[in-house]
Amino acid sequence: MRVQLGKVRPIAGAVAALTATLLGSGASAGEFGKLESSLLLYSETDRVQAAEGLVSFNKYLAGGRILGAKLTLDGLTGASPNGATPSRRIQTFTSPSGNGSYSVAPGTTPLDNTFRDNRIALDVSFSQPLDRLTTLVLGGHYSGEQDYTSLAISGGITRDLNKKNTTLGISGSYAHDLSSPMGGAPIPFSTMAASEEDEDNDEHGGDGSSETKNTFDVILGVTQVFDRRTIVRFNYSFSHASGYLNDPYKLISLVQDENSTDPGEPAGYIYEGRPGTRNKQALFGKFRRYLSGNTLDLSYRYFWDDWKIHSHTVEIFYRWQFDDNRALQPHIRWYRQSRADFYRQFLVQGTSLPTYASADYRLGDFDALTLGLQYFLPLGLGSRLSLGAEYYTQIGDRSPPQAFGSLREFDLYPDLKSFIIKLGFERDF
Amino acid sequence: MISKLESTYRLFRREDFWVIEFTAMGGPCEILLKSDCQSEAERLASLAFLETLRIEQKYSRYRDDNIVHRINNAHGRSVALDSETSRLLEYAGHCFKLSEGLFDITSGVLRRAWKFQGQETVPDAEKIRSLLELVGWGKVELKEQSFRMPENMEIDFGGLGKEYAVDKVAEMVFRDSGFPVMVNFGGDIRALSGKKNGSPWLIGIENPHSENGTAGTIELKDGAVATSGDSRRYCLVAGERLGHILNPHTGWPVRQAPQSVTVIAERCTEAGLLATLAMLQGRDAESFLALQGVTYHCIR
Amino acid sequence: MKIRKIFFLITGLVFALNIFSGCAPMGVQVWERDILAKPSMQLDATTNDRAIDEHIYFSKEASSGGGGFGGGGCGCN
Numbered sequence: 001m002r003v004q005l006g007k008v009r010p011i012a013g014a015v016a017a018l019t020a021t022l023l024g025s026g027a028s029a030g031e032f033g034k035l036e037s038s039l040l041l042y043s044e045t046d047r048v049q050a051a052e053g054l055v056s057f058n059k060y061l062a063g064g065r066i067l068g069a070k071l072t073l074d075g076l077t078g079a080s081p082n083g084a085t086p087s088r089r090i091q092t093f094t095s096p097s098g099n100g101s102y103s104v105a106p107g108t109t110p111l112d113n114t115f116r117d118n119r120i121a122l123d124v125s126f127s128q129p130l131d132r133l134t135t136l137v138l139g140g141h142y143s144g145e146q147d148y149t150s151l152a153i154s155g156g157i158t159r160d161l162n163k164k165n166t167t168l169g170i171s172g173s174y175a176h177d178l179s180s181p182m183g184g185a186p187i188p189f190s191t192m193a194a195s196e197e198d199e200d201n202d203e204h205g206g207d208g209s210s211e212t213k214n215t216f217d218v219i220l221g222v223t224q225v226f227d228r229r230t231i232v233r234f235n236y237s238f239s240h241a242s243g244y245l246n247d248p249y250k251l252i253s254l255v256q257d258e259n260s261t262d263p264g265e266p267a268g269y270i271y272e273g274r275p276g277t278r279n280k281q282a283l284f285g286k287f288r289r290y291l292s293g294n295t296l297d298l299s300y301r302y303f304w305d306d307w308k309i310h311s312h313t314v315e316i317f318y319r320w321q322f323d324d325n326r327a328l329q330p331h332i333r334w335y336r337q338s339r340a341d342f343y344r345q346f347l348v349q350g351t352s353l354p355t356y357a358s359a360d361y362r363l364g365d366f367d368a369l370t371l372g373l374q375y376f377l378p379l380g381l382g383s384r385l386s387l388g389a390e391y392y393t394q395i396g397d398r399s400p401p402q403a404f405g406s407l408r409e410f411d412l413y414p415d416l417k418s419f420i421i422k423l424g425f426e427r428d429f
Numbered sequence: 430m431i432s433k434l435e436s437t438y439r440l441f442r443r444e445d446f447w448v449i450e451f452t453a454m455g456g457p458c459e460i461l462l463k464s465d466c467q468s469e470a471e472r473l474a475s476l477a478f479l480e481t482l483r484i485e486q487k488y489s490r491y492r493d494d495n496i497v498h499r500i501n502n503a504h505g506r507s508v509a510l511d512s513e514t515s516r517l518l519e520y521a522g523h524c525f526k527l528s529e530g531l532f533d534i535t536s537g538v539l540r541r542a543w544k545f546q547g548q549e550t551v552p553d554a555e556k557i558r559s560l561l562e563l564v565g566w567g568k569v570e571l572k573e574q575s576f577r578m579p580e581n582m583e584i585d586f587g588g589l590g591k592e593y594a595v596d597k598v599a600e601m602v603f604r605d606s607g608f609p610v611m612v613n614f615g616g617d618i619r620a621l622s623g624k625k626n627g628s629p630w631l632i633g634i635e636n637p638h639s640e641n642g643t644a645g646t647i648e649l650k651d652g653a654v655a656t657s658g659d660s661r662r663y664c665l666v667a668g669e670r671l672g673h674i675l676n677p678h679t680g681w682p683v684r685q686a687p688q689s690v691t692v693i694a695e696r697c698t699e700a701g702l703l704a705t706l707a708m709l710q711g712r713d714a715e716s717f718l719a720l721q722g723v724t725y726h727c728i729r
Numbered sequence: 730m731k732i733r734k735i736f737f738l739i740t741g742l743v744f745a746l747n748i749f750s751g752c753a754p755m756g757v758q759v760w761e762r763d764i765l766a767k768p769s770m771q772l773d774a775t776t777n778d779r780a781i782d783e784h785i786y787f788s789k790e791a792s793s794g795g796g797g798f799g800g801g802g803c804g805c806n
Binding site: 037052054166231295303327340394420 | 755756757758759760761764765767769772776777780781784785786788790791793794
């Protein structure tokens, strides 16, 4: 900006941006707080149906502090695979509560449809700037359902560097979970009682006491501004869990061996048993870019743990912004998981039992795909609505090589298909 | 420029709005509020008046009990900053960089070499040279919560303070009440109407060449007007009329500067900044403003 | 899998060096943050949406973590 030479740069835009920051009038956020509420409807074909509602409110206090509270309610009904394999004959299982039993038709994946659960969760958070570049966040969590309670505390610090182009963050949490399965926690590998004869409900060794689990999590993250239109984030997370990690309701079919009269047919059912500790790690990267009004968001996560599970997650969002602030956002998520080393779809009678085993399909090999579309609509007066629909599917190995006998006739990993509807409402005060 | 603080304000009704009048920031101040509610107008008048006084007292260089005095008398030591002052100094620093040094709040000391009362002057080159050594934002050390500058340097919020007060008061009143408001402190104006339909504010621009003539009218719903230049403050050097805005690089008033520059922008602080920078372009004031893409009026 | 881990380690190091080196630093000036300030460019917005997604995937898959963290605390995995 030489006065004489006339090499003047246009700076009006920059001055406007700086002035907005100076006056604190640039933010379109409200002064007092923000309300967010959401509703989720989830439905798997022939299996689980769930509904979840959340309401959260963040109150802005003096000094840049923010106090937040969130209430979540969810309810689950429907049927979930209990881990057993299909059979040519009708199979009967004792229901987890011990009162009664249920049967499944031949050739179908055994689903436990006595599943009904309601959960309530409460989260509180407090955010406090320690100075202009550093923020402290503290949080607490409680959730409770009929057979499970969880309490957690968390804390984190973020620090801005390089004129706020770089943000470093570290956070940690500790959770203490209490599991009181209906009928008591079964001893791993103990046999499921064949019928309702077990009135004391102690055949499987459960003594009605509860089991605990402790989890420690740490996340390290860096967020970096690349240029005017691009921002990137990398995270590393580590989690250590110890205690009761089994699913108390999951079984494994003990099938007759190849030389028996009915190879592959179930001879009995035993409860699963997982290790008492689990160490999980993940590396995550996200890239967001502004492209003439629209935004592209790409992320990748690589996950691995000491149960030998590995997974890749790729997610892409593209937000189409229309002139008047409405937006349409399609998204696609691709997920591939490779199984835990103790994952077994069945165990063979007569062979020595492994130290750990689980037939929980969630620990197996599968690919999952999510296709979603979300629509954002501002309602005026600082309110915004969003509507979303998603389709989620999991595809596993329906005919694994180790299947033999009658097992070869069945789909040992039926596809999971679910439809999801989300409604969201936000309001600035 | 002595600021005369009157201890109170006047509130009265004119047509369909309330008028709050007082004297501050070195001149007449007026706030117009479109509302029918008297009690609200009274409450807001009090708040606006107190906020204006607060900013004036906090950033005036004539007082000996504020942060500016502490900074200017720190003798090279570090001074602790509150968050508002820290943000203002940071803003001044960014503007210094963006303007390549033309906007510099440490340049106030140069006024010791000049008198702008319309008289013929022979500038003292030696004095100007020695004062220039005390000018330069690059010499200060601004940290988040502290500020330090070499002994004998001075900072002066004169080029920012009034426009900043206009924006703060207008936004405070508007956020509180939602009423359309126009704040006018001696020609530095901010108007906020929100999205309500209704007539915009009408602002007349003065022509310094004639006592009562206007140079035009601006219609403003949401926006700001700031004027740089003062027809009554000038000096004559070798018969040439020079305005009172000093170039921090040379220590001299700008030659061939317009008599006044009026800029229209979204906020008063940025309008004022651009108007000051335009003046400093001297002959090129109009082309500078044209390049910035803002609406402006120059009077020569 | 080992190769993947090494790849990430290197990427992370290169990245970290870049941030702390200060030579040709990445980033923008304070007055160039207009686009980054837009709601659609906030990485930490839409907290409810992400909490819902986390919950669904946590109940149906074996992985967790990544984007941020928050209590899982349900008996579903």
